[in-house]
Amino acid sequence: MKKFISGDDAVAEGVRLAKPHVISAYPITPQTITVERLSEMVEDGSLVSEYMHVESEHSAMACAIGVSSVGARAFTATSSQGLLYMSECLPYASGARLPIVMMNANRALATPWNIYGDQMDSMFLLNSGWIQVYVEDAQEALDMMIQAYRIAEDEAVMTPVMVNLDGFVLTHTYELVDIPLQEKVDAFLPPIATRDQVMSLDAPKSLCITAGNDFNQEFKMKQDRDMQSSTAVIEAVDKAFGDAFGRYYKGMMDAYRCEDAEVILVTVGSVTGTAKTVCNQLRDEGKKVGVLKLRYLRPFPTQGLCDVLKSTKAIGVIDKNISFGYEGTIFTNVNSALVTLKERPETLNFIGGLGGRDITKQDIRGVFDTLISKAAGNAEERIQYMNVRCAE
Amino acid sequence: MKKFISGDDAVAEGVRLAKPHVISAYPITPQTITVERLSEMVEDGSLVSEYMHVESEHSAMACAIGVSSVGARAFTATSSQGLLYMSECLPYASGARLPIVMMNANRALATPWNIYGDQMDSMFLLNSGWIQVYVEDAQEALDMMIQAYRIAEDEAVMTPVMVNLDGFVLTHTYELVDIPLQEKVDAFLPPIATRDQVMSLDAPKSLCITAGNDFNQEFKMKQDRDMQSSTAVIEAVDKAFGDAFGRYYKGMMDAYRCEDAEVILVTVGSVTGTAKTVCNQLRDEGKKVGVLKLRYLRPFPTQGLCDVLKSTKAIGVIDKNISFGYEGTIFTNVNSALVTLKERPETLNFIGGLGGRDITKQDIRGVFDTLISKAAGNAEERIQYMNVRCAE
Amino acid sequence: MVEVRWHGRGGQGSFTIARLLGMAASVYGGQFAQAFPSFGPERRGAPVLGFTRIDSKKILDRSEVDSCDYVVVLDETLWGPAVVSGLKKDTVIIINTAVPEQYREQVDNPVVAIDATSLAIEYLGRPITNTAMLGALVAVGDFVSLEHCKEAIAESMKASVGEKNIKLIEAAYKVVKEAYHG
Amino acid sequence: MVEVRWHGRGGQGSFTIARLLGMAASVYGGQFAQAFPSFGPERRGAPVLGFTRIDSKKILDRSEVDSCDYVVVLDETLWGPAVVSGLKKDTVIIINTAVPEQYREQVDNPVVAIDATSLAIEYLGRPITNTAMLGALVAVGDFVSLEHCKEAIAESMKASVGEKNIKLIEAAYKVVKEAYHG
Amino acid sequence: MDRPKVKKWQEPASIDAYPLGATCDSDHLVSINAGWRTFKPVIDHDKCVMCLRCFLVCPDGVIDKSGPQLEIDYDYCKGCGVCAHECKLKCITMVKEEK
Amino acid sequence: MDRPKVKKWQEPASIDAYPLGATCDSDHLVSINAGWRTFKPVIDHDKCVMCLRCFLVCPDGVIDKSGPQLEIDYDYCKGCGVCAHECKLKCITMVKEEK
Amino acid sequence: MTQKWNAKTLTNKELFYGHKACGGCGESLAVRLAMKVLGEKAFAALPAGCMSAVSFIYPNMAFTTNAIITPFASTGAVASGMAAGLKALGIEDTYVVGFAGDGGTADIGIQALSGAIDRNDNIVYICNDNEAYMNTGIQKSGLTPYGSKTTTTPAGQNLPGSITMKKNMFEIVAAHDIAYAATASVGYLEDFMNKVQKAKETKGTSYIHVFAPCPTGWGHETHITIDLAKQAVDCGLWYLAEYENGAFKLNRNPKEFASVEDYLKVQSRFKHLTSQDVALIIDERDKKWAKMRRDWTE
Amino acid sequence: MTQKWNAKTLTNKELFYGHKACGGCGESLAVRLAMKVLGEKAFAALPAGCMSAVSFIYPNMAFTTNAIITPFASTGAVASGMAAGLKALGIEDTYVVGFAGDGGTADIGIQALSGAIDRNDNIVYICNDNEAYMNTGIQKSGLTPYGSKTTTTPAGQNLPGSITMKKNMFEIVAAHDIAYAATASVGYLEDFMNKVQKAKETKGTSYIHVFAPCPTGWGHETHITIDLAKQAVDCGLWYLAEYENGAFKLNRNPKEFASVEDYLKVQSRFKHLTSQDVALIIDERDKKWAKMRRDWTE
Numbered sequence A, B: 001m002k003k004f005i006s007g008d009d010a011v012a013e014g015v016r017l018a019k020p021h022v023i024s025a026y027p028i029t030p031q032t033i034t035v036e037r038l039s040e041m042v043e044d045g046s047l048v049s050e051y052m053h054v055e056s057e058h059s060a061m062a063c064a065i066g067v068s069s070v071g072a073r074a075f076t077a078t079s080s081q082g083l084l085y086m087s088e089c090l091p092y093a094s095g096a097r098l099p100i101v102m103m104n105a106n107r108a109l110a111t112p113w114n115i116y117g118d119q120m121d122s123m124f125l126l127n128s129g130w131i132q133v134y135v136e137d138a139q140e141a142l143d144m145m146i147q148a149y150r151i152a153e154d155e156a157v158m159t160p161v162m163v164n165l166d167g168f169v170l171t172h173t174y175e176l177v178d179i180p181l182q183e184k185v186d187a188f189l190p191p192i193a194t195r196d197q198v199m200s201l202d203a204p205k206s207l208c209i210t211a212g213n214d215f216n217q218e219f220k221m222k223q224d225r226d227m228q229s230s231t232a233v234i235e236a237v238d239k240a241f242g243d244a245f246g247r248y249y250k251g252m253m254d255a256y257r258c259e260d261a262e263v264i265l266v267t268v269g270s271v272t273g274t275a276k277t278v279c280n281q282l283r284d285e286g287k288k289v290g291v292l293k294l295r296y297l298r299p300f301p302t303q304g305l306c307d308v309l310k311s312t313k314a315i316g317v318i319d320k321n322i323s324f325g326y327e328g329t330i331f332t333n334v335n336s337a338l339v340t341l342k343e344r345p346e347t348l349n350f351i352g353g354l355g356g357r358d359i360t361k362q363d364i365r366g367v368f369d370t371l372i373s374k375a376a377g378n379a380e381e382r383i384q385y386m387n388v389r390c391a392e
Numbered sequence C, D: 001m002v003e004v005r006w007h008g009r010g011g012q013g014s015f016t017i018a019r020l021l022g023m024a025a026s027v028y029g030g031q032f033a034q035a036f037p038s039f040g041p042e043r044r045g046a047p048v049l050g051f052t053r054i055d056s057k058k059i060l061d062r063s064e065v066d067s068c069d070y071v072v073v074l075d076e077t078l079w080g081p082a083v084v085s086g087l088k089k090d091t092v093i094i095i096n097t098a099v100p101e102q103y104r105e106q107v108d109n110p111v112v113a114i115d116a117t118s119l120a121i122e123y124l125g126r127p128i129t130n131t132a133m134l135g136a137l138v139a140v141g142d143f144v145s146l147e148h149c150k151e152a153i154a155e156s157m158k159a160s161v162g163e164k165n166i167k168l169i170e171a172a173y174k175v176v177k178e179a180y181h182g
Numbered sequence E, F: 001m002d003r004p005k006v007k008k009w010q011e012p013a014s015i016d017a018y019p020l021g022a023t024c025d026s027d028h029l030v031s032i033n034a035g036w037r038t039f040k041p042v043i044d045h046d047k048c049v050m051c052l053r054c055f056l057v058c059p060d061g062v063i064d065k066s067g068p069q070l071e072i073d074y075d076y077c078k079g080c081g082v083c084a085h086e087c088k089l090k091c092i093t094m095v096k097e098e099k
Numbered sequence G, H: 001m002t003q004k005w006n007a008k009t010l011t012n013k014e015l016f017y018g019h020k021a022c023g024g025c026g027e028s029l030a031v032r033l034a035m036k037v038l039g040e041k042a043f044a045a046l047p048a049g050c051m052s053a054v055s056f057i058y059p060n061m062a063f064t065t066n067a068i069i070t071p072f073a074s075t076g077a078v079a080s081g082m083a084a085g086l087k088a089l090g091i092e093d094t095y096v097v098g099f100a101g102d103g104g105t106a107d108i109g110i111q112a113l114s115g116a117i118d119r120n121d122n123i124v125y126i127c128n129d130n131e132a133y134m135n136t137g138i139q140k141s142g143l144t145p146y147g148s149k150t151t152t153t154p155a156g157q158n159l160p161g162s163i164t165m166k167k168n169m170f171e172i173v174a175a176h177d178i179a180y181a182a183t184a185s186v187g188y189l190e191d192f193m194n195k196v197q198k199a200k201e202t203k204g205t206s207y208i209h210v211f212a213p214c215p216t217g218w219g220h221e222t223h224i225t226i227d228l229a230k231q232a233v234d235c236g237l238w239y240l241a242e243y244e245n246g247a248f249k250l251n252r253n254p255k256e257f258a259s260v261e262d263y264l265k266v267q268s269r270f271k272h273l274t275s276q277d278v279a280l281i282i283d284e285r286d287k288k289w290a291k292m293r294r295d296w297t298e
């Protein structure tokens, strides 16, 4: 069935289909529509789940940890200040290997306060041990809620997943979304299996334990190893999803018109669509440009990224975030992967969209022009801001 | 006067000399000695300051924001779980340009729980808009408390500073520390000046305001610009400190025997000492090795780093942290800076010390051997763990 | 691609109608659409904007609407710089007014007028003008069919309210069609 | 560089004495020193370790002490694998016991014995053995002077307690010097 | 009338001109709220006994009591009607705004 | 005696052998606490009237009441002396531990 | 003697002006009047919530005094810090006031508030109770009353809106043995202002819990805001009380209650309620009053 | 009828064993006995604090049942989540219990606890009150009493240790109108166990605040732990009470108090107190009891 709904609505639909046992969430713009819809679904019985009105985000995640620790399926959603307020609990959950799924509506961080979309919030949490996926539209948001549970609960992964969607640009934009049938989702996503890391009356467990300096490092190494190898599961789940529902998102990343591209723009999240639009215009003008949509930032697809980018001349990375005193965080991550290449393409960083600033088609065109110029050997600023309203 | 004291004690001595108006802190191992000493100093009158027993770290930082917002000098200290619990308030304070100084005792993050030192906690906060400095010993810890206030309160900087010291290895290790005279510190560190961003009865101010999508990006750009240029202030303050107290730490980074080095190991924090020890041994053996101690991670010294590393053959980066699903965070940051070099040295990542695991001299020797081998053109694993107690 | 900008006041349903248009075009019309509000910290009573984008292909573009094809003004007190900014040469302004002349004087663009308030009071008993304005837009633009709009209304509203609104949209459509094309 | 490992029980002052040694060597002896505990989640009563490193140059090394030059055991009930691990060939073990033979049998290393408990009870009235053990160490090792240790004690303790401890360290020093070098 | 007034304000022309920190002068209004109103309160000064109830209850504080008779700051009155409803003597009428 | 027993345990030989998550089986003791003790409680079973006060108050729960007479699990007794102090009949003596 | 406030004695000068709150907003009236009582040397701290959202929108600043937005959870802590800072700097005769919503007080901010009271920091804390998270679009908070429809407690076939009772925030604060605490309502403005005056004069922490209708969230007409706030007290669903010197005092003890139905029916958040639901609400009211009348003095 | 617990009726089986707490630790006794009352189907949640620090040290696990360490602030929230999860999975006849310290309850954990009570989640919450942050080395908490020396409230020339009073945690919880709450002491163990039993049988949230001496933090000899806990009650510095069906009940109302001095003098944390300090402590005790005797039934 097709519906004309917002990204937040789409998330709620995806969650409904994934049937979590318990939802614990705290309202924050622009995530609210999602939790409101879920409240309605619980009230009207279309979702059989416990909705817990927790008193803060820290408790929202702590509650989800409790739910997951007894082997039940947990969902929560947040954004921005809320994500940071709960941040202590994120490495907690991932270290415990609890397959919680969370929606994060990407939003700017105070101060100054701002409710609009940028990606400073989730970039803060790259080290949290959570799998991070970013979606491009409402359909992908819905589909990823379902995929997220299957990935998180996979025996080889057992790691929580954060599904990120851009505030307002996705959360509050309505579009046509296909709602899968419950039966098909049930077939794709089996009920949560009981694993060794959760409580059980038959074999009681101690959870979230202490490991001193004799053992701690090995626990973390195991966590890292499994996160690294989750790449394969992510790819497989996406393929299986494609087979079942006809929508395949290309796993870790989606290379758009990149085959022969001399210049590639790396994007994360909703700006991808605008970049593709401009890319198509430039292709029509005969320019060899492409867009590489990074879907996952953790695990980071070092190898795949290098494969796509290796024969490019210039690469641009769009960051809707800034690590003050350095550069955009995606740029930093992409650069580090590229050092593995013998012949390294030039990379430039384009920072924009902060606090919801529009990234226009003209901005993207400017970015491609700069990259083409760079590819031609001209000097260009390594780090540039897009769509600045005043003198710099 | 020289005293045989711990790193935590040294921090407390530094804070005493810097005379904050208010201290708000919440206890957490291995930061506790610092706040205990400060409580004692306040009790016995050797520090005239208000000590606030706040009920959590979130409130410790919020309280410091309140103190700083009226133009008073604020201090707080934390570690690990506490740092994450207050993390929402960090970009809050930096966006407001409040020159708060915080000590962070680097400690592992749960789960598993662990009270020992690694640097996962502060690496989480690289995007927080705080200046981050890491010290190598207790003396530097003391000295940096004093420098930190002068840097933070500099007119061109006006940015909070986090002084990081490794848990136990520094916080609980006693060594000989020179305690500067109060008069000399007073001359070096003037009383806090009133700036435009704080409250005033004469010209009332609204703080921590909202800036919508029309303005937000420019606020952040200003913040970034000032953080970038704080590098100059950092260098100048360190020089001035050297002139006044005879201890100069070389500003953003300290290149140890790097001049003609073919192989350089990049370190952050207390492991530097061990690396220097081994470096000296290898130099005695005629090997051209050096150690580059990165003192500041934000702002990140892109240019300076490249200057030191540019003619090296192989570079190793030690990370006492892991960004699950990728690599060590310092490695990522260093690599991104190095892409600006035409001829890029090979870089390898050595992860260790997680959850307080010892990094031994043999480990460091192994690291140098690997780097020398890499420099000779041999293949070596890009990311390696040090001192693993079992099969990988 | 057609881009429509809606001007209303918080609480007047201007975004609801932007959404309804998108629904009509996509769910019922087989096209693709986006609808999104411009959202601020201001409270009820403050002017707000809504946008609808419609195209026959999937819409990838996520940037804001800068210049649009149609500007629909639900309440003539909103007339001002916001309404006349970002117009293309041929952008049509559709305004709820009984006295359109004063507006025509101020712009070179075509101005379509409809007394939606009177129509709304007639059909709904309340001055809620959004449905009537959609009728007017559809009559002028012809990029979405009236039928599909009616289907969208029927789907989105309670039966009793929906019926009245369907009557209203038909009436508004007819008035405008007759005035401008008839 | 001299590396000393102290074995005690939480609450017995084994880390205090490791620190005192460092203080004597550095603040009063003009050398450089580090002192650090091995710290665990266990509570009072559990065995704990302390370390002191002393050198004439600034000590850069921050790794744990793996093999040490002196092992000082404050309480003979702690004898066990922990005490005999990480010994070099010539590492001297100094143990608080009245009957050292049983320990000498178990290791090839030199074992210096002192009945510190008795001495402590004699001088302090309580079986707090750490100061006596420092006296023994200093007598055996000669890398820090007894004078500097006494200065460190005087500085760190309340006058009344300090005096008694100074007497105690002198006595312990004498006993060991006489027994082993005299 | 003793009410805060709208100030002339220019968007900062450069990053430098932006405030230090997330700060702004207090008492700084650059836009009015009049546009929010659909109805406008009009006081019948003849009937008004200056009981000041309306002054007290106005959520926006737009009724000035400093003069010989009450004065409403229509730049900031939102037309909520609280004053009219609370005036015991019904001296305030809510009148539809004209364009 | 019905008290949890020390289990044989090997440090995991590989990353694989480490637990999934920060988890461990409950009821899993691999080391004893006997070494904490300087004094050791010894019950005079002749005097004891089995009032069970000592069983109740022992913070470590090491006094087993399942047998005909009380039994102390000296693997886990910490020698705190609470039992001796609380025994009204003074049937428990704290005896210094010998090496 | 303590200054008594009314429309005549109150300054004409506005210290909170030009904000972008909805017309007829009860909270904005509470802030406006409290600021007038506290005066120009008040330093205000407001967490995330409607009042901060509508008053600090660059470049429009509605406070004429010093003011700050705090992290949502941190009203108590930021205010404490400000008070400590002012004291340390020797800036005297100033007042630090926190204005937080019901959500910011009873849910996410209760810890910081509890800490401030425990330390007895010298601040005035005013809770603007509009019975839901309004700034984010009317979600249930710990102070949302039984039967209220919010966007996270929808009313439908299965549930009558919120099914939990209002948290006893005033009693919880009083249980800390705070220096001064009171409840108030924007329906009784002189009472409110005089309580703010008492709080101003209190050394240590004081707390005022003011009931403030929200036309947008409650679905009532804007002009009845004050009336409704009065009705809430008159029908017994809210009450005016103080806690001082370790004892509770009921400031109003009506012989007869006004109609609860009349209060409920003008608000769309309650329009779905059945007569059983209303009976339950009345029953809970009666229990609460029985307890108050038993334990509190008048 | 409700099972009455004493040493005879209590199971011999230990569910909390081999932990690394100090000898003579009061908290560990409270946990041990509560677990025995709750039984093998109890699921325990413990935040950071001594009890979790000594019981989950890989590979030594002291709980024989299911148990989890929670983030320090999150006892209430994790326990709530566990209860919700167990219910959703249809796992019945289980009990979720949280054991938090005084710091974890009255300071950093009060918000999550307040939320759990407000939702009336089906959990038993036990506060182990040893009057300071012990796990981190004896720092002052909101429940540290006046005059107590801690590492962050040193006693010296200028201050007599802590200068704030103990937060009234029991009353604060009761003010939430919780289903069941009680105070207890490890000096009165049958009373404590029977209260745990009541809590176990309560539908919804229940709270027990148990006074548990800490030889390490208080500086008393290990063998007097239980005695001291009894003395605290007998001298009136602690009290045994319940809150049930909306009313307070005092379980013990001694005609005469035992000596406060005797209680204080065996603890090194109080050894600096002057006779004025002690007089002040006694005075505060008398005020508290006057209030309790006035307002609470027996």
Ligand SMILES: Cc1ncc(C[n+]2csc(CCOP(=O)(O)OP(=O)(O)O)c2C)c(N)n1
Pocket (backbone or CB within 6 Å): A027, A028, A029, A057, A081, A082, A085, G027, G048, G049, G050, G051, G072, G073, G100, G101, G102, G103, G104, G105, G128, G130, G132, G133, G134, G135, G136, G141
């Ligand atoms: C940590 C955090 N979580 C959530 C939010 C989102 N938020 C902002 S205001 C608000 C609601 C405020 O409700 P209340 O305190 O009752 O004040 P009101 O808006 O009703 O005046 C919420 C949930 C936030 N800003 N910060």
Ligand SMILES: Cc1ncc(C[n+]2csc(CCOP(=O)(O)OP(=O)(O)O)c2C)c(N)n1
Pocket (backbone or CB within 6 Å): B026, B027, B028, B029, B057, B081, B082, B085, H027, H048, H049, H050, H051, H072, H073, H100, H101, H102, H103, H104, H105, H128, H130, H132, H133, H134, H135, H136, H141
């Ligand atoms: C967020 C956070 N802050 C601080 C700590 C450090 N910490 C761990 S336990 C503890 C003290 C616990 O005190 P209490 O709750 O009274 O329990 P007790 O140890 O006395 O049993 C502290 C401060 C932490 N683990 N997490």
Ligand code: SF4
Pocket (backbone or CB within 6 Å): E043, E047, E048, E049, E050, E051, E052, E053, E054, E055, E070, E086, E087, E088, E089, E090, E091, E092
């Ligand atoms: S309320 Fe009415 S009578 Fe009183 S001052 Fe206002 S207008 Fe005049």
Ligand code: SF4
Pocket (backbone or CB within 6 Å): E041, E057, E058, E059, E060, E061, E062, E063, E072, E076, E077, E078, E079, E080, E081, E082, E083, E084, G024
């Ligand atoms: S209508 Fe409202 S805003 Fe205007 S004066 Fe009356 S009360 Fe004030």
Ligand code: SF4
Pocket (backbone or CB within 6 Å): F043, F047, F048, F049, F050, F051, F052, F053, F054, F055, F070, F086, F087, F088, F089, F090, F091, F092
């Ligand atoms: S307390 Fe004494 S009498 Fe009672 S059972 Fe124990 S040993 Fe026997």
Ligand code: SF4
Pocket (backbone or CB within 6 Å): F041, F057, F058, F059, F060, F061, F062, F063, F072, F076, F077, F078, F079, F080, F081, F082, F083, F084, H024
């Ligand atoms: S000495 Fe302590 S641990 Fe041992 S049995 Fe007695 S009470 Fe238990």
Ligand code: SF4
Pocket (backbone or CB within 6 Å): C043, C044, G020, G021, G022, G023, G024, G025, G026, G027, G028, G050, G051, G054, G130, G134, G135, G213, G214, G215, G216, G217
């Ligand atoms: S939503 Fe309610 S509380 Fe918020 S500004 Fe509007 S009326 Fe006031």
Ligand code: SF4
Pocket (backbone or CB within 6 Å): D043, D044, H020, H021, H022, H023, H024, H025, H026, H027, H028, H050, H051, H054, H130, H134, H135, H213, H214, H215, H216, H217
């Ligand atoms: S420090 Fe106190 S509470 Fe902690 S384990 Fe030891 S005795 Fe128990």
Ligand SMILES: [Mg+2]
Pocket (backbone or CB within 6 Å): G101, G102, G103, G128, G129, G130, G131, G132, G133, G134
């Ligand atoms: Mg509210």
Ligand SMILES: [Mg+2]
Pocket (backbone or CB within 6 Å): H101, H102, H103, H128, H129, H130, H131, H132, H133, H134, H141
């Ligand atoms: Mg405690």
